[in-house]
Amino acid sequence: MKPLPPRSVPPQAATSAMVLVALMWFAYFLNYCDRQAVFAMFPSLKTSLSMSDEQLGLVGTVFLWVYAIGCPVSGYLGDRFSKRLLVVLSLVVWSLVTIGTGLVASGATLLAMRAAMGVSESLYMSSAVALTAGAYPPARRSRAVSVLMTGQIAGTVAGSWFGGWMADRGQWRGAFFALGAVGVLYALPYFAFLHRVEEPQAEQSSTTARLTLATLARARTFLLLCLVFPVFVFGIWLLYGWLPAFLHDKFELNQADAAFNATVFLQTATFAGVLAGGMIADALHRRLQTARFWLMICGLMLSAPCIHALGSSDTILVTRLAATGFGLFSGLFIANIFPASFDVVSASARATAVGVLNFCGGITSGFATLFGGLWKQTLGIDRLLSITALAYLVAGVALIIGIRTLFPRDIAQCPA
Numbered sequence: 544m545k546p547l548p549p550r551s552v553p554p555q556a557a558t559s560a561m562v563l564v565a566l567m568w569f570a571y572f573l574n575y576c577d578r579q580a581v582f583a584m585f586p587s588l589k590t591s592l593s594m595s596d597e598q599l600g601l602v603g604t605v606f607l608w609v610y611a612i613g614c615p616v617s618g619y620l621g622d623r624f625s626k627r628l629l630v631v632l633s634l635v636v637w638s639l640v641t642i643g644t645g646l647v648a649s650g651a652t653l654l655a656m657r658a659a660m661g662v663s664e665s666l667y668m669s670s671a672v673a674l675t676a677g678a679y680p681p682a683r684r685s686r687a688v689s690v691l692m693t694g695q696i697a698g699t700v701a702g703s704w705f706g707g708w709m710a711d712r713g714q715w716r717g718a719f720f721a722l723g724a725v726g727v728l729y730a731l732p733y734f735a736f737l738h739r740v741e742e743p744q745a746e747q748s749s750t751t752a753r754l755t756l757a758t759l760a761r762a763r764t765f766l767l768l769c770l771v772f773p774v775f776v777f778g779i780w781l782l783y784g785w786l787p788a789f790l791h792d793k794f795e796l797n798q799a800d801a802a803f804n805a806t807v808f809l810q811t812a813t814f815a816g817v818l819a820g821g822m823i824a825d826a827l828h829r830r831l832q833t834a835r836f837w838l839m840i841c842g843l844m845l846s847a848p849c850i851h852a853l854g855s856s857d858t859i860l861v862t863r864l865a866a867t868g869f870g871l872f873s874g875l876f877i878a879n880i881f882p883a884s885f886d887v888v889s890a891s892a893r894a895t896a897v898g899v900l901n902f903c904g905g906i907t908s909g910f911a912t913l914f915g916g917l918w919k920q921t922l923g924i925d926r927l928l929s930i931t932a933l934a935y936l937v938a939g940v941a942l943i944i945g946i947r948t949l950f951p952r953d954i955a956q957c958p959a
Contacts, residue, residue: 574667579703580706582706592653599916605658605661606660607661608905609665630733640663642720668901681886682828685878693817696811703787708799762888762953765884769899771938774935774937776908778846780912781911782805785912836945845868847932849868853928854928855928
C-alpha cells in the first residue's frame with residue numbers, strides 16, 4: 544500500500560497546534576518533576592522516615608502499579624469525554640498530592656501519597672498524547688509526539704536534581720511544596736487556552752468500550768507492542784528509580800551529584816534521540832510504512848550494550864558515556880512507540896491504546912523499582928541491568944518478526 548501524501552495544514556491551525564504542544568509540554572514537564580524528585584531523596588528519606596531499601600523500592604512500585612491500573616480507565620474516559628478537561632483536572636490533583644507529600648510523617652503515609660499520585664497522573668498521559676497526535680496529520684505525528692516526550696526528559700532531570708539539591712540542604716519537604724505550587728498556578732493559563740481547543744465529539748455509548756477493546760485486540764501488531772513496551776520501560780524505570788542511589792553508593796557522591804550524573808547525561812542524550820527519532824520517522828514514513836517500527840528496533844538493539852555498561856563500568860567517565868549512549872538510542876524508541884501504535888489503531892481508539900500500553904508498561908516497570916530494592920544487596924543493580932540488556936535484544940528480535948508476519952494485515956485493516 545502506497546503511503547498517502549502529507550496533508551496541508553492552514554497556518555492558523557498550525558500555530559494553534561504548536562501552542563497546544565508547548566502547553567502540553569510544560570504540563571508533562573511538571574508531571575515528571577513531581578514524580579521523579581522523590582528518587583533523588585532516597586538517602587534522606589531512609590533517615591528521616593526510617594525506611595528500608597525494600598520500602599524505598601515500593602515508593603516507585605506503588606506509584607507505577609496504581610498508575611498502570613488507572614491508565615486504561617483514563618484512556619477510556621479520554622475517548623468518551625473531554626480530553627481537555629481530563630488533562631487540566633489531572634494537573635491540579637497531582638499538584639495538590641505533591642504538596643501533600645511534603646507533609647508525610649512516615650513511610651506508610653509516603654506510600655499512600657505515591658498511590659494517590661499514580662491515580663492523579665494516570666488521567667494525563669492518554670489524553671495528552673491523543674490531543675497532540677490529533678492536532679497533526681500522520682506525516683508529522685511522530686515529530687509532534689516526540690516534542691511532547693521531551694517534557695518527560697527535562698522533567699526527570701530538573702525534578703531529580705532539584706529534589707537531590709533540596710534534600711542535601713535538609714529541605715526535602717520544601718521541594719514538594721514548591722513543585723506542587725507551580726502546578727496549581729500553571730493550571731490557570733493551561734485551562735484558559737485548552738477550553739478554546741476543538742476536539743471531536745466523544746462517543747458515550749456504553750457499548751463503545753467493548754467495541755474499542757475488541758478493535759485493539761484484533762490488531763496483532765498492537766498486542767505485540769503491549770509485550771515489547773514493558774520490557775523497554777522496565778529498564779527505564781530501573782534507571783530512574785535506582786541509578787541515583789547506585790551512583791551515590793558506588794562512587795561515594797552526595798545526593799545532588801549522584802542525581803546529576805544519573806540524569807543529565809542520560810536525559811540530555813534522550814532529548815536529542817527523541818527529537819531525531821521523531822524527525823527521521825516522519826521523513827521515512829512517507830516511503831516506508833514500517834519506519835517507526837524499525838527505529839524502535841534500532842533503539843532496543845543499540846540500547847542493550849549501553850544499559851549493561853551502566854551497571855558494569857568502574858569509572859564515572861565510562862558511566863557518563865554509557866548513559867549518553869543509552870539515552871540517544873532509547874530516544875528512538877520513545878519517539879515512536881505511540882505513533883507506531885496509531886499506525887494500526889483507528890483514531891477513535893487512540894487514547895485507549897495509550898492507556899493500555901501504559902498499563903502494560905506500568906505493571907512491569909513497577910517490578911523494576913521493587914526488584915531494585917529487594918535485590919540491591921544480593922543480586923545487585925549491576926547484574927539486574929545486564930539481565931535487562933538481554934531482554935532488550937529479545938524484544939528487538941520479536942519486533943522484527945512482528946513486522947514480517949503481523950504488520951501487513953493490520954495496516955491494511957486500519958481505517959485511514
